[in-house]
Amino acid sequence: MGVFLRLHLLLFTLSLISSIPTYAHNITAILDGFPEYSQFNNYLTQTKLDDEINSRQTITVLVLNNGAMSALADKHPLSVIKNALSLLVVLDYYDGGKLHQISNGTTLSTTLYQTTGNAPGNLGFVNITDLQGGKVGFGSAAPGSKLDSSYTKSVKQIPYNISVLEISAPIIAPGILTAPPPSASDVNITGLLEKAGCKTFASLLVSSGVIKTYQSALDKGLTILAPNDEAFKASGVPDLSKLTNAEVVSLLEYHALPAYTPKGTLKTTKDPISTLATNGAGKFDLTATSAGDDVTLHTGVDSSRVADTVLDSAPVSILTVDSLLLPEELFGKSPSPAPASEPVSSPSPSPVTASSPAPASKAPSPLAAASPPAPPTETPGAAPADAPAGSSANSSSDNAAVHVSAPALFTVLVTVSATVVSSVFLS
Secondary structure, three states, X not given: OHHHHHHHHHHHHHXXXXXXXXXXXXXXXXXXXXXXXXXXXXHHHXXXXXXXXXXXXXEEEEEOOHHHHHHHHOOOOHHHHHHHHHOOEEOOOOOHHHHOOOHHHEEEEEEHHHHOOOOOOOOOEEEEEEOHHHOEEEXXXXXXXXXXXXXXXXXXXXXXOEEEEEEOOOOOOOOOOOOOOXXXXXXXXXXXXXXXXXXXXXXXXXXXXXXXXXXHOOOOOEEEEEEOHHHHHOOOOEOHHHOOHHHHHHHHHXXXXXXXXXXXXXXXXXXXXXXOXXXXXXXXXXXXXXXXXXXXXXXXXXXXXXXXXXXXEOOEEEEEEOOXXXXXXXXXXXXXXXXXXXXXOOOOOOOOOOOOOOOOOOOOOOOOXXXXXXXXOEOOOOOOOXXXXXXXXXXXXXXXXXXXXXXXXXXXXXXXXXXXXXXXXXX
């Protein structure tokens, strides 16, 4: 009887393993099979939007053929193209059938552009409307916007994971093509850092001269990982005054990557990441892990969460991190803590016994949240007149729920299966 029970448990466990979703897709590999979208595919790679798409679990990509993509790309710089293409990445699953089954015939759906923080108001939403005669129109959710694009055909679906649909023209939100982005050489690094709450880090860049190294790397591609001011006050932070000038320079260069690497790219990066301080194989590098929309950087000494995006304008990305990144090459052993500050007491006519200082507490996380703003629970007030009064059940963000990591769950279930198998045959 015990053997049958174990066999039943084994079969149940194996059925769970087979049902685990992997959410694996690669948008560039999908589009490689369709030469008519080669330009669209190329710009997904240049803007790093392919990494962001591949890191999502439920998504619809509205592709443009080469003719429509050329008309857009020939007139605008890369950073503007990135914004326009972000508006074509819908954070929900739509196939040809679902487009014709929209509640009340029209809905507003969140796009990747809304998650960037660059979309004012409801400009990061698209209006999807089922028109008469079997047509489906797409347009900006901004008031007065026309449905300037239409559904052409279905390209590829991995059900409820990724859908690729062709549309006739770009979806143009007001101002998305007219705002001229600053050139890389015009980026005021210290000004942006100070405004983002990274004044200590900005001051160190200037006093050490490393700011010039950062500036010289702007045009070729640069990503800055800036610790916020609270990170320098955290318990266990090393005493930087004990470092030589060369070590301070290496530490600050360790907080920058010699390439345009937005948060979406960090999510999908599995290999070691070189920094400006890297001077040989495996020297002064980082690794990254992700869980949902959170990204954590690992140095071998400590780890830090990527907190917020300060600037994402190819070829420059500026991100804030919660903790100082400590490379093994400088802090392989426990770093020397900074000296505790002397408690300051106000003058008093009679002696007062000073109380022992309280232990230093962990630095709080910065106020800016790492996750993108969630879409509103109601249709924005500025929505088109034909939009539904409330947000449609067809429109949702793919990060609304916490998902268990499939590889981790797979490992646990395989371990359980192995245990059950061994118990069956050994009993």
